[in-house]
Amino acid sequence: MRNLFFGLLCCSFIFSCSAPDKSEQLIVNADFKPIEVDLEDLFAAGQFPEDTLITIEHDEFFKQKKRYKAYPLAPILKPLLAKIKDTTNLRVTFTCTDGYAPNMNLNKVLSHEAYLAVQDLDQAGLDKDWADSLATKFKPFYLVWRDAAEGDAGFAWPYGLAEIRIASFFHDFAEAFPLHNTSAQKGFQLFQIHCMKCHSINKIGGVMGPEFNYPKSITEYWKKEDMFNFMRNPQSYRYSAKMPAVGLSRGEFEEIYGYLVEMKGVKSEK
Secondary structure, eight states, X not given: OHHHHHHHHHHHHHHOOSOOOHHHXXXXXXXXXXXXXXXXXXXXXXXXXXXXXEEEEEETTTTEEEEEEEEESHHHXXXXXTXXXXXXXXXXXXXXXXXXXXXXXXXXXXXXXXXXXXXXXXXXXXXXXXXXXXXXXXXXXXXXXXXXXXXXXXXXXXEEEEEEEEEEXXXXXXXXXXXXOHHHHXXXXXXXXXXXXXXXXXXXXXXXXXXXXXXXXXXXXSOHHHHHXXXXXXXXXXTTOOSOOOOOOHHHHHHHHHHHXXXXXXXXXX
């Protein structure tokens, strides 16, 4: 499908006299070869900067001020990008040991203060890196931000972070993008921020939760109202549900639902 996607976008350039729209701009860096990094291997090879002690005014996981021993992320990423002049439309996917896989725009990552935390300095005693109840989940790294606004869903806070992948939007997300429906593209953006870290569309996204489109769309076997209510309160539907409540508005849900309906007729060819 990516080849068809690329061909359609190129045609739109040729026959359009107006400025390129958002869909057309997605082919920027389409030929960028993805970079995949195992963070523990990189650390073992001595390619991490020196560790530092940081304070996070509001940690999104702990919901409070926290102190960590951590490694700054930017000096780890920049050598990988040394030969890249244009980072437009490149995205970073943070893959965790449990299958959680949020993604962010690379330029956003580089323009904020991201750190890979390896030790919680607030726990009683410093003979361990993490509290016993968290150690297996948080290793090898926990991504934190010194300058992220409280409650900003555009920042990923993954724990158990093991791998980083840098790829073009075109390369990694074309098969999940509603090319021909501009109204559904807003739903895609919301899905990418709030849902894709755990759920996939056409096998693109996280694997903590179920795939939503392949081989059958979730809209074909879940009632719309149940989808909305489950999202708002999973535990009211499923005993000991691991999914946290997602605080999206009804309007945002409608945008995502419209996107899912649109993708129902677009299946992966992989």
